[in-house]
Amino acid sequence: MRIRKLALAAMLAAIIAVIAPLSIPLGPVPFTLQTLIIPLIASLVMPSVSLSAVTTYLVLGLLGLPVFAGWSSGLGAFVGPTGGYLLGMLIFPLIISAGLKQSRSITRILMLNISAALLQLAIGTIWLTFAMQISWYHGIMIGLISFIPLALIKAIIVTSLAGAVGRRISLPIYLRR
Template sequence: MTATSVERASSTRNTVLIAVFAALIAAMGLIPPITLGIIPVPITLQTLGVMVAGALLGPVRGMLSAVIVVVLSLLGLPILSGGRGGLGVLVGPTGGYLIGWIPGALVTGLIVKYWAIRRSSPAMRYVAVTVAAIVGGIVVIYAIGVPWTSVVSGLPLRTSAIGSLTFVPGDLIKAVITAIVAVTVHRSYRGLLR
């Protein structure tokens, strides 16, 4: 195999992985959202897809999967939970959480690639990947989503922050699921995380 054909195969593999995980994130939007009424942001399963994309594909490819979903949804495809899509989502109270998916996947991937997956003990790898998913998939996304919701909906920042706490238990479960999936997959496919 020549160097060019190896590069082409690697590029094709990367493109396929990015597309598959973008499709996974979009498919998780088929699960109906749960609206709490405390703040105008529903509970969705799509953040699990964002966490898993970053943890499995690494920072760049995981982030690109999230970028594809965000761009397609802003172009009007109804791929967000509840069949939402279009620019109205961006200017709505959930827009910050949506934009937060991009750095959320990036940060999750960075922490997993350069720290979490390198832990020598299997138990510590699970804990470390859970921490990576919490930092990228909760802290980073909330850091953008909470102030965005406050500004767009006119809620005080404190109210928006307190309201977002209702998402934390579910998001912690998503982080644990991400760790179980990522550590298991990386054990079998060591070259996946690049």
């Protein structure tokens, strides 16, 4: 069973690594698909698998594989303006996967996705403000407020996809909560 979980986490990390570099530059913080694929994974698999997948993805990028937004990588991505957003990716499995252990209702999936997205944005915004040495007002405007509509849209998309997958596919035992 443990080998299946590790293999699944590795496969999911590879999927994140392929999808995550696709981005639209919007200033110091790009619009990425990281915050679509990672919450989807967290909404579908158990906490240990989703956390392992996200951690593996982050380590791959830290080691130099071009898996971050715009095909970037390395320590510079973690200490630059987007470092907090990257580290904040760990919030998704911690909040979503763990929160879905009790109930998998559509409302719960949506609320957990919105909560995790807002917390990830908040962590990223704090980091951005310090990394760029800008005022809190500017940091909040460019790092948080500007991304809230996109975060809400992504949360709705993730919830729809997770609900559809959950209804149509009988998940193997190692994916269940």
